[in-house]
Amino acid sequence: MAVAICAACGVAVSVSAQDLLIRGAHVHTAAAAGTLENADVLVRAGRIAEVGTGLAAPAGMPVVEAQGRALTPGLFGGLTQIGLEEVGLEPSTVDAELQLQAPAWQHHWRPEFDVTRAFNPRSSLVPVARIEGVTWTMLAPTAEYSLIAGQGAAVALDGRFDAVQDGSQTLFVNWGSAALAASGGSRAAQYMLFDQAIREVREPATAGEGALLLPEGRTALKAYLAGGRVVFRAHRAADIRSVIAYAKRHGMTPVIAGGDEAWLVAKELATAEVPVILDSLDNLPADFDRLGARLDNATLLQQAGVRIAFSHDDSHQSRKNRQLAGNAAAHGLSRDAALAAITANPADIFGLGGKRGRIERGQVADLVLWSGDPLEVTTVADQVWIAGRPVEMRSRQTELRDRYLELLRSSQAEH
Amino acid sequence: MKPLASRSNFVQKSLLAAVGCAVITACAAQSQVAPRPETRAEPPAAARAPFSSTYDAGEQGAPILILHATVLTGTGARIDDGAILLANGRIAAVGPQVAAPPGARVIDASGRWVTPGLIDVHSHLGVYPSPQLRAHSDGNEATDPVTAGVWAEHSLWPQDPGFERALEGGVTTMQILPGSANLIGGRGVTVKNVWATTYQAMKFPGAKQGLKMACGENPKRVYGGRQKPPSTRMGNVEGYRQAFADAQDYEEQWQEYEAKLAVFEAKVKPDATPPKPPKRDLRLESLVAAMRGEVLVHNHCYRADEMATMLDLASEFGFKISAFHHGAEAYKLADRLAAEGVCGALWADWWGFKLEAYDGIQENIALVDYPAGGCAIVHSDSPEGIQRLNQEAAKAMTRGVRAGLDIPPERAIRWVTSNPARSLGIDAETGSLEAGKMADVVIWNGDPFSVYALADQVFVDGILRFDRSKPAMKPRSDFEL
Secondary structure (H helix, E strand, O other): OOOOEEOOOOOOOOOOOOOEEEEEEEEEOOOOOOEEEEEEEEEEOOEEEEEEOOOOOOOOOOEEEOOOOEEEEOEEEEEEOEOOEOOOOOHHHEOOEOOOOOOHHHOOEOOOOEHHHHOOOOOOHHHHHHOOOEEEEEEOOEOOOOOEEEEEOEEEOOOOOOOEOOOOOEEEEEOHHHHHHHOOOOOHHHHHHHHHHHHHHHOHHHOOOOOOEOHHHHHHHHHHOOOOEEEEEEOOHHHHHHHHHHHHHOOOEEEEEEOOOHHHHHHHHHHHOOOEEEOOOOOOOOOOOOOOOOOOHHHHHHHHOOOEEEOOOOOOOHHHHHHHHHHHHHOOOOHHHHHHOOOHHHHHHOOOOOOOOOOOOOOEOOEEEEOOOOOOOOOOEEEEEEOOEEOOOOOHHHHHHHHHHHHHHHHHHHO | OHHHHHHHHHOOOOOOOOOOOOOOHHHHHHHOOOOOOOOOOOOOHHHOOOOOOOOOOOOOOOOEEEEEEEEEOOOOOEEEEEEEEEEOOEEEEEEOOOOOOOOOEEEEOOOOEEEEOEEEEEEOOOOOOOOOOHHHOOOOOOOOOEOOOOEHHHOOOOOOOHHHHHHHOOEEEEEEOOOOOOOEEEEEEEEEOOOOOOOOOOEOOOOOEEEEEEOOHHHHHHHHOOOOOOOOHHHHHHHHHHHHHHHHHHHHHHHHHHHHHHHHHOOOOOOOOOOOOOOOOHHHHHHHHHHOOOEEEEEEOOOHHHHHHHHHHHHHHOOOEEEEEOOOOHHHHHHHHHHHOOEEEEOOOOOOOOHHHOOOOOOHHHHHHOOOOOOEEEOOOOOOHHHHHHHHHHHHHHHHHHOOOOOOHHHHHHHHOHHHHHHHOOOOOOOOOOOOOEOOEEEEOOOOOOOOOOEEEEEEOOEEEEEOOOHHHOOOOHHHO
């Protein structure tokens, strides 16, 4: 199943390293065009120039024969800390969380904390993710001691230093029982504290002793109170309902992450046009915020008209996002909708829909050619391209595999 | 960070231990060789050994004949258009054709697949149940690095909703283990996945208990953080060795006692007084039981070099390690594990959440499976993962095939059926579809090595415990009423 990159193509004239033609693919566009049989995708200068049939490659352009294999947009890795952490339990390798000692109400909130500044494109997690088709992720700060975790943004996973995607900046806020330690033990105080922070932004003169925000924090939060995107991590239906009303009242553009009970308020979410980023495998009453967790959460939300995306919230296992989509499909979601929830939808949610997440003209050529059904656990990525450049399909893990497989084969051969 | 947080919970689990039955005369009945459920009458409470199984499969109806299924037997065989007959809680026949006995209920499984009930050798359901609340955190007796005397079953909350979710995923048997905070965390229990109000009513009749041991980062982090041993890997090894050395001494004391008792009972000196038995030590009883093979050692151990240390240690004290659990680096030692008959109970793809998992690769299971005699197991250690062991096996199989290994589904299904049964010492009873074994059977709506596959029907000892088409009969925890 090796990818035939035809370079019968000798001298490359006016062909850049980000040009190619993929021929004869089963193209899942994740766009209005739906799925195209036996279609070609032409990439010029890292962008999709054309999608159609019978497209010709200019002389010198690499041609990939897909032989009917599935081609999808590059996948969304979820809300992660890829490039912000190497080993979870080793604090010296983790940059995703601001730990300025609890309790939060005695200390300043720091919405100005922006994790994208710590992004390391050379992290060992980056190749592990991208050879599985994960071409971008949303960097999300984590927080234990604060309601406001800080800001994050989308990054491309091709190893470039300037990986942050303009327009995707997002504020992350914890809500509900997971944030009780940061709100004096009661979720009611989450509104109380947020009220105070908003007032400090709106009326800086009132921010005297006991202020939650520093001047930098006021500036940062102000942008989010003027229509900025704010991800609220919440599961309980009642919390989701109140927090979206609260966010809208104060000028924020809310997104719900988690949302195990979102299906209970699907209509309100649809009406308010609030998307939900969820883990489709959550079906246990993991705590009293999630007694309503169920496997068809995604299906029910989709049916109600809510835009959904998937996230396993796991940096090392961002590749599992595809399995989330497959399981949602096994529980009633259409396969197209399941694929959209790890491609087009998250791109739209984070303001990148015009650029990423679909296979259509003008989009950045983040593409994945699969060995089979892209949602299947028995399928692997045969080749990945980011911005039209082929990804070297190696990681530290494939090198470990190759070393020990060879040793094992030779030791078994001796027996 | 969510999965990490839940993992660091697991990282702090522990518990258990039991009675070295051979050592303590009074516990002969403890060995739990229960009669088969269909024939057993409940013994009077006084006659029953404490905590022993009261599992009763339930009333057996007419024989069940499943026809036209793709059958993966769990022994490495595949039968297309196969049949399987369940009668009296046992598998009566398996093959391309099986005659229907009079009165048999026939299930047409055309287009569907049949496998043995899945077995998870590493679960914390019931001891770290949902909801994950402080009052429920019963999996690690993290008060001492050696708590071999505690038993996971004494923490097990049968109402954990995770059990019925696992049943929907085709899991019929599982071992519930203490966590890994401790060097020796206590005894694990093997249960049948049936709804019950007591753990005794779930206990797999006759199954040996496990002894949970843990290498590496967890014990040294938990105790080193408290400025007490162990705080290093060398401290870990001293801890195991001293514990087993103490157990050897303890066993000698009992042997001496038993020798004196024999003399006394032979009445060599008519006026002799009976010897006084040594004081029972529940921790050491567990270790003696491990050395005697009466409980099976299940060792949480990630790194290849540490597995080699543990194999040496096992040899020093004369016990056998049944399986290394989590072994992210098991592939580096695959030929030795196979040669020594030690299973690798592994995840399909977890890695990097801690340093000892940094070298985890997706081909780990396939590589451990590869050498002659290799015993690879897909385990969960997760209330999510246990619901889709078939998918985890599918991922591991796919990676092996991509690496050039020949792993058809009939081989890979062993990773979640007969191999875990072997590591739990219950392979004579379950884990494969062979005449005479327990009728633990799953009918899947298609190829179980697919993300779209769902279990249609799950039988435990011949009793239909889950039927996707009948939501009303689905077991439901009291908690979820």
